[in-house]
Amino acid sequence: MEYNFSQIEKKWQKYWAEKQIFKADVKPEKPKYYVLDMFPYPSGAGLHVGHPLGYIASDIIARYKRSKGYNVLHPMGYDAFGLPAEQYAIQTGQHPAITTEKNLKRYREQLDNIGFSFDWSKEVRTCDADYYKWTQWIFLKLFGSWYNKVSDKAEPIENLIETFKIEGNKNVQASTDYADIFSATDWNAYSEKQQQEILLEYRLAFITFMMVNWCPGLGSVLSNEEVKDGVSERGGYPVERKEMAQWCLRITAYADRLLNDLDLVDWPEPVKEMQRNWIGKSLGTELDFQIVGSEEKIKVFTTRIDTIFGVTYLSLAPEHPLIDKITTPEQEEKVKKYVHHAKNRSERDRMSDVKTISGEFTGAYVTNPFTNQPIPVWIADYVLWGYGTGAVMAVPSSDTRDYGFAKHFHLPIIAVQEGPGSDISKEDFDPKAGTMINSGFLNGMMVKDAIKAAMKHTEENGWGKIKVNFKMRDAIFSRQRYWGEPVPVYFKDGLPYPLAESESPLVLPEIQEYKPTETGEPPLGRAKNWKYKGEYSYELSTMPGWAGSSWYFLRYMDPTNQDRFVSPDAEKYWNDVDLYIGGSEHATGHLLYSRFWNKFLFDYGLITKKEPFKKMINQGMVQGRSNLVYKEKNANVIICKNQLKEYAKENNLKPNEDFIQLYVDVNLVDSKDNISIENVIKSRQDLHDAKFEFSIDENGNRIIHCEAVVEKMSKSKLNVVNPDDIVAHYGADTLRLYEMFLGPLEQFKPWNTNSIDGVARFLRKLWRLFYDDKGSYLVVGEAPSKEELKVLHKTIKRVEEDIERYSFNTNVSTFMICVNELGALKCNKKQILEDLLVMVAPYAPHICEELWSTLGHSSSISFATFPMYKEEYLVEDSFEYPISINGKTRHKMSFAATEDVKSIEAAVIADETVQKYLEGKAPKKVIIVPKRIVNVVV
């Protein structure tokens, strides 16, 4: 029998699907293992060879863990709400659901080709009403909750209302910006509307007016993560600042827990670090500055209260509300002009123009509480309204931005630190270097101590208080789009009310057109009778993309449950994700929001784990390798890079200016980066009548040598490699092995099929252990030899150790070595080959399943148990020890494995060669590292 991979792969894929081999149900008596991939957004382009990389790794772990006796949950689904389908709908009028369905089908076909062991009975799609019913349910739970800082968890809003009725809010410690104090009497006297307005300020899902990233090109608000360099991440449209009413989730209430619990998870350090930076916790002081001649105070936040004696001005963000109140009449016009200018600068300008220093004096002064000296108040756009209090106490001698500003506007600079590194005008400036000077009671202290002392002083005098500040903002939850989850609220009297459970799910209505309305309302403004009970308007915006993905890992546990988002039994059993594989680009988006929702649900006891993802691996991107040829700008001449200089010289052209690069299809280029002229034309119809400067290869073909560049895979670069093509040519098993063999999973690496033949060869060699080249079956039931057992057990040990530390590439190498060694021994023993198949099966399941069945097994190899290695087979009979004198290797000696260290030592010292080097001197030490080396120290 010959190895016919396409037949074998089809056969077993069908078998697995029909027998539901990978269906995972709750089995309390069995240990569980939950291995999860970040589910994909099914784009229209389909999968390229980079996408399955992580899925292959997770599939190997899933199959491996099954063979280790675990009940494995390995699901797959789709993050199906999203912008591209909606964009396509706007252009073509086709409903996003249709586009999505189509893409999804193609994804499934491509995935099925690779032979994954997903339990498809657990598939989820975020755009299904059965799914987003529960996304809406969680949202309403957030809406119906407030964060109690005393119990440090989310609690039902009803508790809060009870408290308000009994004692008002004076004892309530909540996560809110609401600062007014009211009594029980006040509360009970408030109108329904007033009460709801106050409650809205406490809810974990709330509406607020805020400056947002408004993208007119997309007709929607974008999160900070969706904006890159002032333009939208998708589409590259300009983004501007705009104040709008938005739904927000109070993720800031969880800031501390999100930060601290990072210690509980086994994640790549860079991702943890990104989340820490994103949360941006800093300990500082909030200090009040009294405005001269006014009742008002300006609150600033500083981490460097020790530098208070060096403050020479205050600067306010242009958005600061006190500006209007404090500006003196003389300065009014200038200030108005500056504020207007600063506020209207787009995000893009502000980003690209960081270096320009600008600002304006308000004319007002405040008093420094430590010195009683007056300090001028300025406005500067380097002060951000979104961070701290939007006001900064400027210390030009200790902060480079303040220094630049002071220099620019000729403001005084008072040094408060002295010693090496403390001079801000010098290269080696370190803001925390030196000891304090010119600072009253702080003089002579180190910075660290001075901060503590100044903090204490501030609190004792009541000038301010110690405060923890976070960079993280609440998460904007509104998207002015159609293709997302509707927000399950209706508006009465301008205020949102939750939909009753009987109204759930609130299903996305049909509309005729998918763009914003003429009045600028979101697309849902077009929906007919989008009203609760025909009377109260529903919310017009939908939820953001990350809503559905923030809890899907829970739904997989119990995806068809109609009564709950997940049953307690299923949740208790599957618990949390043991291994999560996906890209690190979600570090501050999905991974943070998922943790937030998880913690929220945990607060209510609805789930039992503080953290959703125990261990995570970020797979590296598989990059494309593009191939380029050059075209003369003003003539239809195609030329390769090597000839460029010569050709340019001959025709009096400039190599850098008179040529443009053109991509050619990488799938038509050979392994030496040559492409025939016919193929150039095939990949680019626009070149069908071009003239070519070609060379002739050994077969007489007219070829052009292409330049190769490693970059991201994309359609426009003609460098996309489709896994389907690889599967058709080499088979899925080869693809799987090859993707793992390419290098460490976490690393970025270019797709390069050069060495794929070696992997394909390995599978043929494996097949040859079972069938000879005439097709005769070789396997016999005889007992294996000692040598064969040695090879097997060595392999088992290495394979197991490597897979346990997720080193997939070394595993593939180990298989190759094993098959080579067994091939050399002409091993045909069933006992050996059986164990080998079980080890290789996670990587190359189809061929192993086929060969497994030839060994007489009637059930799938998926139910086989991973072999255990025995130390007794790993012991060598004798060792050859290299002997080194003072670290330099001199010669080798053989010793029996049974010899003890002392007799080895004696033998080494007695050895003729060693004696020669010792020249009669006694050795200082003889170091013997068992199984490794003998080192004699003279």
Add this chain to the structure above:
RNA sequence: GCGGAUGUGGCGAAAUUGGUAGACGCACUAGACUUAGGAUCUAGCGGGCGACCAUGGGGGUUCGAGUCCCUCCAUCCGCACCA
């Protein structure tokens, strides 16, 4: 600027706690079998004639360093006026 990583043959890479650096694969070279082969098999393959020299450069600890420490350099990624 701040933070995080990475650096080993022509290439992808191994080397688990410091212990014979370069396993395994590709490419390459020679040979065998072939009408032929993008098939298969065998051998060689870091540099140097050599003693030896080699893990980005320099220094250190150690009997022994790719691995630990210091320092410099290069590349990549993330954040970026965060007070």
